[in-house]
Amino acid sequence: MVAAAGPGAGIMSVAVRWLSLQEVDAATLSAWTELGQQTPRPNPFAMPQFALPAARWLTPRTPPLVALIERRQAGIRELIGAGCFTAERPNLFVPVPHLSSYRTLHTFRSGLLYAPGESATVAQSLLADLHGKRKRPHAIAFHNLLAECPVHASLRELLEGGNGGWFEQHRFQRPVLRLHPPAQEHALGVIVMDRDLRRRKRRLEERGTTAFRITQPKENVVDAMETHLQLEHAGWKGTAGTSLLASPAQAGFFREMIHRFDQIHGAVFAETLCDGKVIASTSNLLLGDTLNGFKTGWHPDFAACSPGRLNEVFLSAAVPSAWPEVGVFDSQAQEDSYLSELLPHRDTMITGTLAITRLGRRAMRAARLVRPVAYRLDKNH
Numbered sequence: 001m002v003a004a005a006g007p008g009a010g011i012m013s014v015a016v017r018w019l020s021l022q023e024v025d026a027a028t029l030s031a032w033t034e035l036g037q038q039t040p041r042p043n044p045f046a047m048p049q050f051a052l053p054a055a056r057w058l059t060p061r062t063p064p065l066v067a068l069i070e071r072r073q074a075g076i077r078e079l080i081g082a083g084c085f086t087a088e089r090p091n092l093f094v095p096v097p098h099l100s101s102y103r104t105l106h107t108f109r110s111g112l113l114y115a116p117g118e119s120a121t122v123a124q125s126l127l128a129d130l131h132g133k134r135k136r137p138h139a140i141a142f143h144n145l146l147a148e149c150p151v152h153a154s155l156r157e158l159l160e161g162g163n164g165g166w167f168e169q170h171r172f173q174r175p176v177l178r179l180h181p182p183a184q185e186h187a188l189g190v191i192v193m194d195r196d197l198r199r200r201k202r203r204l205e206e207r208g209t210t211a212f213r214i215t216q217p218k219e220n221v222v223d224a225m226e227t228h229l230q231l232e233h234a235g236w237k238g239t240a241g242t243s244l245l246a247s248p249a250q251a252g253f254f255r256e257m258i259h260r261f262d263q264i265h266g267a268v269f270a271e272t273l274c275d276g277k278v279i280a281s282t283s284n285l286l287l288g289d290t291l292n293g294f295k296t297g298w299h300p301d302f303a304a305c306s307p308g309r310l311n312e313v314f315l316s317a318a319v320p321s322a323w324p325e326v327g328v329f330d331s332q333a334q335e336d337s338y339l340s341e342l343l344p345h346r347d348t349m350i351t352g353t354l355a356i357t358r359l360g361r362r363a364m365r366a367a368r369l370v371r372p373v374a375y376r377l378d379k380n381h
Helices: 026-038 048-057 119-131 150-159 195-207 221-234 236-240 248-263 300-305 307-322 358-377
Strands: 002-006 010-020 065-073 076-088 098-101 139-146 165-178 210-215 267-274 277-287 290-298 328-330 345-355
Touching: 010 119, 026 048, 026 065, 026 076, 048 248, 065 119, 076 119, 119 150, 139 150, 139 358, 150 165, 150 345, 165 358, 195 210, 195 300, 195 307, 210 221, 210 307, 221 236, 221 248, 221 267, 221 277, 221 290, 248 267, 248 277, 267 307, 277 300, 277 307, 290 300, 290 307, 300 307, 307 328, 345 358
Parallel strands: 098 139, 290 328
Antiparallel strands: 002 010, 010 065, 065 076, 076 098, 139 345, 165 328, 165 345, 210 267, 267 277, 277 290
């Protein structure tokens, strides 16, 4: 617990409260949701709208705990930080007991939520709480973390030169679109269609009347969701058995997640139509100043027209008028995705382990020697 004297209102402290997701009551859910909507460059995968259905459908045997970092004064709690973690046993990558930022098959970014201006306090309080535990973890593993995350930067600064350190395993450049990019990026805040894509657009228009629409939150989201599931299943993912509909658990997760995000006006579907028939669909999560891509699907009969790519182009063009407050479209994609060819900007994403004790630091240094073997044995890393 971090404490300080409050001006005329008694002692002000910051403490960490750990809860199972079953213990999250309505008031906590509301505060957690509000925090996520205020976090700079918000992370939908750290929201309760994602964590609750993910734990129910995707990881029922290994549910996460949520760490709630709260400022307390005069009996009032103010939530300033939150993050979901799982307790992990030693393994070849992290050979000490440790925490892992909650990760599922559909978690495309990790990290904590934090109130504006509170990143350093959140980091300090979390570290103090972990160091004070009787059975304390010796490290925290993060997967696909925004390299510029202020909480992560503060954690590293607190551990620099002392007991701990950052051990990076991987980094990549995620394709994004900044609607108002800084001049040094030398790229426009729009997707520019190349000759090939313009040709495919003409080919689609020759097949019928082409239209584009956005299903805003609270507008026929259920119909758009089911159409999206069918299109995602119709392509190669369905053939390979990796589509959402190929797994009842994944389909159940997706439906509940969309329902929960729709309740906070955050579920968005973008659709391209040909002669009134939806031939491409993307699911997106709208949070604060960021529109986050999630899944995409298209009708295989129109593959020669690249409906999935065209759908992304149409969506990017519609963002400024649909949501003037949005400054970033985050694809949540890998750097070898087709979206890398469309989106002109990049975010650096990092994966690694933050050792938070001397034992953790020594263990992570030793783990480097066996990492080649570890990668061969565990493809998930």
